[in-house]
Amino acid sequence: MIHTNDQVLDLFEAALSQMQTPEEPELLYAPIIYSMSGGGKRLRPVLLLLATEAFGGNIDEAMPAAMAVEVFHNFTLLHDDIMDNADMRRGKPSVFAKWGGNVALLSGDAMLITAYKHLARIASGSLPRVMSIFNDMALEVCEGQQYDMDFETKEHVSVVDYIQMIERKTSALLSGSAMIGATLAGAADEDIKKIYRFATELGLAFQLQDDMLDSYGDEALGKKIGGDILEGKQTYLMVQAMSRATAEEREVLRTTHTREDMSDAQKISTVKALYDKLDVKRATEQQIELRFERALAVLESLSIGAERTTHLAEFARNLMGRKK
Amino acid sequence: MIHTNDQVLDLFEAALSQMQTPEEPELLYAPIIYSMSGGGKRLRPVLLLLATEAFGGNIDEAMPAAMAVEVFHNFTLLHDDIMDNADMRRGKPSVFAKWGGNVALLSGDAMLITAYKHLARIASGSLPRVMSIFNDMALEVCEGQQYDMDFETKEHVSVVDYIQMIERKTSALLSGSAMIGATLAGAADEDIKKIYRFATELGLAFQLQDDMLDSYGDEALGKKIGGDILEGKQTYLMVQAMSRATAEEREVLRTTHTREDMSDAQKISTVKALYDKLDVKRATEQQIELRFERALAVLESLSIGAERTTHLAEFARNLMGRKK
Numbered sequence: 001m002i003h004t005n006d007q008v009l010d011l012f013e014a015a016l017s018q019m020q021t022p023e024e025p026e027l028l029y030a031p032i033i034y035s036m037s038g039g040g041k042r043l044r045p046v047l048l049l050l051a052t053e054a055f056g057g058n059i060d061e062a063m064p065a066a067m068a069v070e071v072f073h074n075f076t077l078l079h080d081d082i083m084d085n086a087d088m089r090r091g092k093p094s095v096f097a098k099w100g101g102n103v104a105l106l107s108g109d110a111m112l113i114t115a116y117k118h119l120a121r122i123a124s125g126s127l128p129r130v131m132s133i134f135n136d137m138a139l140e141v142c143e144g145q146q147y148d149m150d151f152e153t154k155e156h157v158s159v160v161d162y163i164q165m166i167e168r169k170t171s172a173l174l175s176g177s178a179m180i181g182a183t184l185a186g187a188a189d190e191d192i193k194k195i196y197r198f199a200t201e202l203g204l205a206f207q208l209q210d211d212m213l214d215s216y217g218d219e220a221l222g223k224k225i226g227g228d229i230l231e232g233k234q235t236y237l238m239v240q241a242m243s244r245a246t247a248e249e250r251e252v253l254r255t256t257h258t259r260e261d262m263s264d265a266q267k268i269s270t271v272k273a274l275y276d277k278l279d280v281k282r283a284t285e286q287q288i289e290l291r292f293e294r295a296l297a298v299l300e301s302l303s304i305g306a307e308r309t310t311h312l313a314e315f316a317r318n319l320m321g322r323k324k
Numbered sequence: 325m326i327h328t329n330d331q332v333l334d335l336f337e338a339a340l341s342q343m344q345t346p347e348e349p350e351l352l353y354a355p356i357i358y359s360m361s362g363g364g365k366r367l368r369p370v371l372l373l374l375a376t377e378a379f380g381g382n383i384d385e386a387m388p389a390a391m392a393v394e395v396f397h398n399f400t401l402l403h404d405d406i407m408d409n410a411d412m413r414r415g416k417p418s419v420f421a422k423w424g425g426n427v428a429l430l431s432g433d434a435m436l437i438t439a440y441k442h443l444a445r446i447a448s449g450s451l452p453r454v455m456s457i458f459n460d461m462a463l464e465v466c467e468g469q470q471y472d473m474d475f476e477t478k479e480h481v482s483v484v485d486y487i488q489m490i491e492r493k494t495s496a497l498l499s500g501s502a503m504i505g506a507t508l509a510g511a512a513d514e515d516i517k518k519i520y521r522f523a524t525e526l527g528l529a530f531q532l533q534d535d536m537l538d539s540y541g542d543e544a545l546g547k548k549i550g551g552d553i554l555e556g557k558q559t560y561l562m563v564q565a566m567s568r569a570t571a572e573e574r575e576v577l578r579t580t581h582t583r584e585d586m587s588d589a590q591k592i593s594t595v596k597a598l599y600d601k602l603d604v605k606r607a608t609e610q611q612i613e614l615r616f617e618r619a620l621a622v623l624e625s626l627s628i629g630a631e632r633t634t635h636l637a638e639f640a641r642n643l644m645g646r647k648k
């Protein structure tokens with residue numbers, strides 16, 4: 001039996017609720033429990049388990065690896081929140097805000113080690129290959145985070161720079177998860193390469209859509225508009241706009257978020273007016289479509305036949321908030 | 325051929341100098357190179373390699389694991405320096421001081437992952453067992469660090485609490501390294517348990533001696549006296565003194581480091597006068613001897629015969645700064 005996305009999520013949540021975490025020292029382990037039970041969409045473990053089943057693997061045997069990628073993901077959030085001084089996470093106080101930087105730091109370290117503890121529970125025959133994928137993935141995520149921080153002070157970030165950054169920061173964990181799932185199912189090398197490309201393209205589409213919704217999301221749906229603009233963050237829209245702007249417009253794009261004589265609403269409308277003028281919304285939409293279509297096309301090219309990829313395609317559509 | 329301590333150190337340094345680290349992003353990887361080339365005694369990899377050879381294993385095959393424990397150790401230093409706000413490390417600016425907290429945090433994360441990358445290079449047949457030892461060891465180090473931080477604000481730290489803390493913070497990495505070395509050489513389970521006890525006891529002796537030298541070291545040898553006392557740190561001397569003191573003396577021990585009406589020299593002499601009165605120097609020396617003798621006795625009880633343990637005994641004596 002192949003499980004649907006919802007069923008896989010339920011199975012993962014059930015396994016997660018069985019996870020044993022030591023009680024002492026409390027300041028090391030309580031933040032881990034808090035973080036892991038704080039919700040989230042469990043995208044990475046679900047993708048891993050769907051990939052396993054698509055290639056005929058057993059979901060129970062892949063569960064330790066699914067736990068590993070979810071614990072790893074939550075580790076990155078703990079440490080990102082320190083670096084970003086972020087008080088809130090998933091609508092609740094972040095570990096950083098609740099317990100302080102030192103606790104978030106050390107608990108995060110313990111989470112990263114805990115991720116490897118889960119990984120070590122997979123069948124020993126698969127361990128070397130899976131560990132190699134996991135390690136490369138984990139380092140890429142760190143690289144992505146560093147490039148993202150570098151961009152805060154970098155004079156010129158090209159569109160290519162930006163795509164390479166989010167390939168690491170956002171896609172790597174998805175593509176690594178998909179590859180691990182396929183590897184555990186004994187998929188052919190060619191298929192593993194393809195599932196990597198599927199998840200890489202999907203991750204890019206997802207991140208670009210996230211960037212776009214910051215400027216063009218539906219406030220009626222509770223989406224707060226303009227956060228990235230006010231932070232002066234590099235996004236796909238910003239780097240596209242910079243690549244199309246005159247020298248004068250670039251100066252406006254670069255400095256608006258620092259203007260003390262403007263309200264937040266004025267800053268947002270100033271930058272968005274330039275985005276509109278430079279047609280970056282359409283450019284972003286096109287790029288999202290391109291990446292999403294590529295992802296689905298790769299899925300169809302897998303050796304296992306279209307019917308076995310149904311649930312992965314559903315995952316992709318769900319991720320992008322699409323019905324079909 | 326079995327190598328001496330010095331030869332093993334040379335072999336390790338040679339392997340370390342061959343270590344490839346990516347160049348970009350620079351702020352992620354340059355601190356790793358800086359940290360790994362900053363010296364240090366390489367105690368843990370040397371112990372690991374000596375344990376391998378003692379049990380008839382091959383030093384080349386154990387080298388990736390030796391790299392893993394050394395990279396892990398340096399990772400803990402990067403993150404400890406953030407938590408302790410420490411500007412100096414091995415006589416040079418710490419990564420934290422040189423590049424800031426965010427860089428030390430993220431580079432440290434990348435180092436922890438890099439440690440696992442080295443570990444993944446060992447023979448696949450040994451990987452599950454070695455990884456299990458490594459993971460447990462790594463978590464114990466985090467637990468030790470958390471207990472140590474807990475002690476800063478804890479009203480009463482018992483001698484037992486203190487020993488359990490340093491078993492994790494100091495001994496775990498030594499005992500884990502020794503166990504990994506023995507495991508890679510295919511040592512019998514009974515011997516692996518013994519080598520664990522050897523390194524645990526040795527680690528305790530080493531830490532207690534370090535505690536003692538802070539109060540009773542030889543200033544002529546360049547040892548600065550009283551740093552722990554001025555920080556109000558829990559040490560073996562302090563917890564022993566607290567366990568022997570009257571209520572009035574305990575108050576003095578607890579509060580002297582906070583006194584604004586005293587010079588540093590006065591604070592140190594006040595606390596040391598109590599240490600002398602309560603005879604904690606002798607208690608500490610006895611405990612050091614007890615642990616050190618136990619370590620050597622365990623070595624002699626290994627199934628491999630005394631002549632194969634010569635270099636491990638030499639390691640133990642070197643660590644304690646003893647000729648014989």
